[in-house]
Amino acid sequence: MSERKNNYRSKRYLITGFSGFVSRNFIEYLNSKNEDFEILGIDIRIPDFEYEFYNNLKINFQKTDLREREKLCKLVYDFQPDYILHLASYSSVAGSWENPANSFQNNLNIFLNLLEVVKTIRSMCRIILVGSSEEYGDVKISDLPLVEEKIPNPSSPFGIARLSQEMLAKLYVEVHGLDIILTRSFNHIGAGQGENFAVASFTKQLVELKFHSNGDFVIAGDVSIVRDFIDVRDVVRAYYLLFQEGRKGEIYNVCSGYGISLQNIINIMSDILNLNITIKEDISLRRPKDNSVIIGSNKKIKSEIGWENEISLEDSLSNMINYYLHNSEISASNKLPTL
Amino acid sequence: MSERKNNYRSKRYLITGFSGFVSRNFIEYLNSKNEDFEILGIDIRIPDFEYEFYNNLKINFQKTDLREREKLCKLVYDFQPDYILHLASYSSVAGSWENPANSFQNNLNIFLNLLEVVKTIRSMCRIILVGSSEEYGDVKISDLPLVEEKIPNPSSPFGIARLSQEMLAKLYVEVHGLDIILTRSFNHIGAGQGENFAVASFTKQLVELKFHSNGDFVIAGDVSIVRDFIDVRDVVRAYYLLFQEGRKGEIYNVCSGYGISLQNIINIMSDILNLNITIKEDISLRRPKDNSVIIGSNKKIKSEIGWENEISLEDSLSNMINYYLHNSEISASNKLPTL
Numbered sequence: 001m002s003e004r005k006n007n008y009r010s011k012r013y014l015i016t017g018f019s020g021f022v023s024r025n026f027i028e029y030l031n032s033k034n035e036d037f038e039i040l041g042i043d044i045r046i047p048d049f050e051y052e053f054y055n056n057l058k059i060n061f062q063k064t065d066l067r068e069r070e071k072l073c074k075l076v077y078d079f080q081p082d083y084i085l086h087l088a089s090y091s092s093v094a095g096s097w098e099n100p101a102n103s104f105q106n107n108l109n110i111f112l113n114l115l116e117v118v119k120t121i122r123s124m125c126r127i128i129l130v131g132s133s134e135e136y137g138d139v140k141i142s143d144l145p146l147v148e149e150k151i152p153n154p155s156s157p158f159g160i161a162r163l164s165q166e167m168l169a170k171l172y173v174e175v176h177g178l179d180i181i182l183t184r185s186f187n188h189i190g191a192g193q194g195e196n197f198a199v200a201s202f203t204k205q206l207v208e209l210k211f212h213s214n215g216d217f218v219i220a221g222d223v224s225i226v227r228d229f230i231d232v233r234d235v236v237r238a239y240y241l242l243f244q245e246g247r248k249g250e251i252y253n254v255c256s257g258y259g260i261s262l263q264n265i266i267n268i269m270s271d272i273l274n275l276n277i278t279i280k281e282d283i284s285l286r287r288p289k290d291n292s293v294i295i296g297s298n299k300k301i302k303s304e305i306g307w308e309n310e311i312s313l314e315d316s317l318s319n320m321i322n323y324y325l326h327n328s329e330i331s332a333s334n335k336l337p338t339l
Numbered sequence: 340m341s342e343r344k345n346n347y348r349s350k351r352y353l354i355t356g357f358s359g360f361v362s363r364n365f366i367e368y369l370n371s372k373n374e375d376f377e378i379l380g381i382d383i384r385i386p387d388f389e390y391e392f393y394n395n396l397k398i399n400f401q402k403t404d405l406r407e408r409e410k411l412c413k414l415v416y417d418f419q420p421d422y423i424l425h426l427a428s429y430s431s432v433a434g435s436w437e438n439p440a441n442s443f444q445n446n447l448n449i450f451l452n453l454l455e456v457v458k459t460i461r462s463m464c465r466i467i468l469v470g471s472s473e474e475y476g477d478v479k480i481s482d483l484p485l486v487e488e489k490i491p492n493p494s495s496p497f498g499i500a501r502l503s504q505e506m507l508a509k510l511y512v513e514v515h516g517l518d519i520i521l522t523r524s525f526n527h528i529g530a531g532q533g534e535n536f537a538v539a540s541f542t543k544q545l546v547e548l549k550f551h552s553n554g555d556f557v558i559a560g561d562v563s564i565v566r567d568f569i570d571v572r573d574v575v576r577a578y579y580l581l582f583q584e585g586r587k588g589e590i591y592n593v594c595s596g597y598g599i600s601l602q603n604i605i606n607i608m609s610d611i612l613n614l615n616i617t618i619k620e621d622i623s624l625r626r627p628k629d630n631s632v633i634i635g636s637n638k639k640i641k642s643e644i645g646w647e648n649e650i651s652l653e654d655s656l657s658n659m660i661n662y663y664l665h666n667s668e669i670s671a672s673n674k675l676p677t678l
Contacts, residue, residue, distance in 0.1 A: 160506045175627040
């Protein structure tokens with residue numbers, strides 16, 4: 001860390017869900033800023049990336065279950081964060097159908113614990129609550145692109161849990177004066193995303209087809225659905241800017257503004273890999289209820305904080321393929337050029 | 340029980356929150372119908388009323404925590420209810436500000452357990468989910484009386500938990516085909532209501548003033564707020580009729596259609612008791628955020644199932660006073676006429 005004058009105090013970020021995909025990208029973004037930051041990472045899982053080696057960041061990690069309010073209270077009080085990025089969540093829509101209570105236990109109750117802690121210790125920190133495009137739920141084509149004023153109509157237990165979280169956050173802003181900014185973040189994609197997410201699963205399957213030729217088909221759920229995909233690096237830059245420029249109590253869509261079907265995602269990736277494949281639908285991957293098209297409007301975040309989404313879908317997908325090539329078992333057995 | 344032909348099977352009601360105020364009134368209503376009914380009562384608390392002595396009812400009680408899904412599953416499977424009246428809840432709005440997580444744990448998660456059980460055992464039973472006028476939350480005067488189509492905007496953790504419950508129920512109707520009817524029930528009053536509810540607290544205070552003259556004031560929160568009060572006997576008759584005539588997946592307001600301030604409630608009760616009192620406000624009884632006026636429209640339930648609210652506010656209040664006179668310590672030390 002570079003030396004600073006005595007009265008200087010680096011900005012402090014508390015990150016929940018520290019061990020996850022979005023957190024890692026947020027940390028990398030902070031590290032790229034050429035400023036000193038202190039980070040306290042909290043997660044129930046130990047991170048599988050090496051967080052000690054970022055030049056500009058002083059990072060501590062605490063393995064913590066956010067349901068343990070007393071422990072959380074002590075950590076937040078001792079750290080005195082300027083910002084809290086609340087990423088911890090049970091983010092599987094499919095899983096929320098299997099076990100709906102989990103969506104509430106793990107999304108809502110831990111968030112309430114965090115808010116109660118911030119309220120109790122009278123912290124003035126700014127919090128970003130990451131919500132989801134799933135809150136919009138059932139929408140008509142005429143409602144697209146979705147703006148923040150649209151009345152939500154969630155159509156999965158996950159979406160309902162997220163919407164409840166948002167309503168609670170607004171109440172804590174209004175009644176208890178907490179400084180919370182809310183996002184409705186659309187489908188993330190990016191290198192290192194978990195393979196339980198559709199595009200990461202396609203990446204894995206396609207790269208393995210390319211180098212192992214285990215047949216010529218990709219297994220997917222309903223590939224006709226259209227989603228608004230955004231690169232995780234654009235997402236974390238939005239969060240950084242929202243901490244600086246966002247308005248307390250406001251909801252911001254974080255999205256690309258464009259929709260694409262899963263079918264077309266697979267086609268683009270197949271072209272990048274020069275593969276000719278067939279899609280085989282696995283009915284078990286269909287959800288009990290799903291929305292055919294979700295596309296967000298990013299007009300509000302663009303006009304209010306000057307954020308722009310910068311990474312094209314093709315770049316994101318190439319990046320995912322390259323990452324998988326160089327970080328999977330395939331890379332051990334194949335000398336591969338970067339595509 | 341009267342004898343019946345072999346192929347006759349009494350209708351079976353499963354009642355959660357069996358030991359509470361609404362349940363007791365529902366049972367009394369069933370008993371008045373001159374039909375045979377079987378009831379399985381479930382509650383975490385043992386009832387303090389004698390449920391064995393109703394002529395037309397065969398009642399079993401099981402002390403059960405609805406969070407125990409396996410036990411609940413066995414009970415519901417063995418009983419094979421025709422109807423489930425889901426009254427179990429943590430129904431304190433004030434308490435939801437003290438401990439918001441409780442509202443979710445005790446309202447939402449237990450309801451999800453119940454729905455999952457009904458879904459798992461493929462029961463065709465009809466369920467009434469009792470919701471709350473608190474779901475409407477912040478409303479404009481021009482929105483009154485509140486109709487079911489009004490977009491909810493809950494302004495307490497309790498209201499948010501109730502709305503989440505309603506959204507989940509609608510999803511289970513649509514996706515899993517469950518037969519659920521939803522109510523938004525407004526402020527209940529009636530004999531035997533717990534003294535943590537405003538009107539029951541006024542009853543107790545006023546009757547004690549009358550016979551002990553411990554000063555001349557009634558302690559209350561903000562008495563300017565206007566609410567739509569409905570006698571619990573009208574409420575349980577609505578639930579009975581909704582089981583027969585309600586439409587699956589629909590929401591019904593259960594309310595009187597009239598608003599009255601707490602101040603006026605106290606005035607009416609003082610007149611009945613011929614008391615001249617002063618109201619002293621206890622600031623600690625104020626909620627962090629409250630709605631000044633809530634009045635519902637009962638047009639939908641009236642037109643669809645032919646229900647009418649029959650008991651006047653004055654009758655309800657007299658009844659509460661009489662009940663308190665004859666069931667409290669006062670009755671032991673005073674020979675009191677029925678007022």
